[in-house]
Amino acid sequence: MTLPPTTLNPKRTVSELKELRALTSDVNGAQRVAWTDTWLAARNWLASKLEGLPVEHHYDAAGNNWFTLPGASEKSLLIGGHLDSVPNGGWLDGSLNVIAGLEVLRRFATEFNGKPPVTIRLVDWADEEGARFGRSLLGSSAFAGTHSIAADRGRTDRDGIKMEDALRRCDVEMDNLPNAAIEQNHAAAYLELHIEQGPVLEGRNLPLGVVLGTKGVERHNITFHGQEAHSGSTPMNARRDALAAAAKLALELRTIAKKHPDAVCTMGSLKTFPGIATAVVGRSEATLDQRDLDPGVLAQMFREAQEASQRFAGEENCTVDWSRIWSIEPVPFHPELLDLCEQAVREVSGKSVRLPSGPLHDAAEVARAGIPAVMMFVQSLKGISHNKIEDTREDHLEMSVVALNLLASKTCDWIIRTK
Numbered sequence: 001m002t003l004p005p006t007t008l009n010p011k012r013t014v015s016e017l018k019e020l021r022a023l024t025s026d027v028n029g030a031q032r033v034a035w036t037d038t039w040l041a042a043r044n045w046l047a048s049k050l051e052g053l054p055v056e057h058h059y060d061a062a063g064n065n066w067f068t069l070p071g072a073s074e075k076s077l078l079i080g081g082h083l084d085s086v087p088n089g090g091w092l093d094g095s096l097n098v099i100a101g102l103e104v105l106r107r108f109a110t111e112f113n114g115k116p117p118v119t120i121r122l123v124d125w126a127d128e129e130g131a132r133f134g135r136s137l138l139g140s141s142a143f144a145g146t147h148s149i150a151a152d153r154g155r156t157d158r159d160g161i162k163m164e165d166a167l168r169r170c171d172v173e174m175d176n177l178p179n180a181a182i183e184q185n186h187a188a189a190y191l192e193l194h195i196e197q198g199p200v201l202e203g204r205n206l207p208l209g210v211v212l213g214t215k216g217v218e219r220h221n222i223t224f225h226g227q228e229a230h231s232g233s234t235p236m237n238a239r240r241d242a243l244a245a246a247a248k249l250a251l252e253l254r255t256i257a258k259k260h261p262d263a264v265c266t267m268g269s270l271k272t273f274p275g276i277a278t279a280v281v282g283r284s285e286a287t288l289d290q291r292d293l294d295p296g297v298l299a300q301m302f303r304e305a306q307e308a309s310q311r312f313a314g315e316e317n318c319t320v321d322w323s324r325i326w327s328i329e330p331v332p333f334h335p336e337l338l339d340l341c342e343q344a345v346r347e348v349s350g351k352s353v354r355l356p357s358g359p360l361h362d363a364a365e366v367a368r369a370g371i372p373a374v375m376m377f378v379q380s381l382k383g384i385s386h387n388k389i390e391d392t393r394e395d396h397l398e399m400s401v402v403a404l405n406l407l408a409s410k411t412c413d414w415i416i417r418t419k
């Protein structure tokens with residue numbers, strides 16, 4: 001790996017990640033849950049790292065944390081991540097993006113004597129994880145204008161604290177969230193580096209990958225209705241077993257997903273009622289989560305799951321009904337930025353692969369706002385994330401900083417060339 005001729009210091013990124021971990025973790029992992037004191041401490045720590053750089057610092061109306069290095073052009077290259085974590089989280093999810101972005105910002109500031117050709121902005125999004133109130137991508141969706149205040153106003157955490165009050169404590173008023181959209185002004189491109197959080201890159205022995213986009217999601221409750229009956233007196237052929245129908249569907253989902261290379265279908269929860277050893281199950285409640293990057297594939301899988309549920313309900317003399325929990329369309333990233341990202345990944349690691357992201361990321365919200373966006377993944381060890389054992393090889397972390405820096409330079413040129 002050859003370093004480009006800059007002041008970039010990827011080893012500093014690794015040591016700063018460890019510094020942040022020491023400041024905001026306990027024996028169970030990272031505790032940077034959004035709207036808590038530990039999260040605020042992490043944000044203050046980040047601000048202290050930018051002291052001495054010619055950057056403007058402010059929090060927007062949604063609590064997103066912006067550092068702006070003004071360039072010769074107002075057109076802005078955005079680099080983003082999130083310092084917030086899930087409870088007992090890992091040291092890299094979200095924070096690698098921010099701290100690698102910080103290193104790239106430093107490089108731009110020194111290489112161009114404080115005045116790069118385009119404006120460079122580092123953003124630490126507020127509440128990406130939604131860990132406390134169950135609302136993910138809060139800050140980036142406010143930025144994108146896709147957030148609905150009405151849907152979130154009534155949310156409370158486990159202790160009964162209202163979301164509205166928790167935000168107010170951090171100087172964010174829910175009614176003002178839409179004002180974060182003003183930060184879209186002059187945004188010309190958005191880059192996000194992230195750990196993969198899955199096993200694909202490790203399985204293919206690749207340090208880095210290009211993210212095609214974030215998969216769309218169909219998430220539903222499926223309820224089968226049969227008849228509760230005594231387990232001793234009810235003959236097998238007289239049963240209306242709501243679990244049998246759900247069990248058939250659970251297995252059929254694998255067939256439905258396997259027709260497509262990157263699709264996934266999961267029955268993550270199944271409850272039975274009355275749920276005792278001596279009764280045939282009269283009602284079963286299952287959840288379904290389906291994901292793919294192709295809207296056609298997602299629609300087909302949804303249709304096939306519905307048809308299968310009807311068929312199995314019929315076979316077991318049950319009925320079935322569906323209710324949508326949540327859904328989002330697939331968000332493909334910008335084709336020209338995908339090419340630039342692939343070039344950067346190849347130049348740093350010699351090879352590249354394009355893969356979709358199963359998890360959602362802030363980059364999806366930015367792309368939904370119509371801003372050209374792309375993400376780069378760095379390999380996760382064992383594919384584990386949202387856990388204290390989340391990890392990535394340090395040489396891979398360093399490569400990811402070099403690759404993000406290269407991508408930032410290429411994107412900077414692209415902004416000047418195309419706008």
Ligand SMILES: [Zn+2]
Pocket residue numbers: 082093094128194
């Ligand atoms: Zn993340």
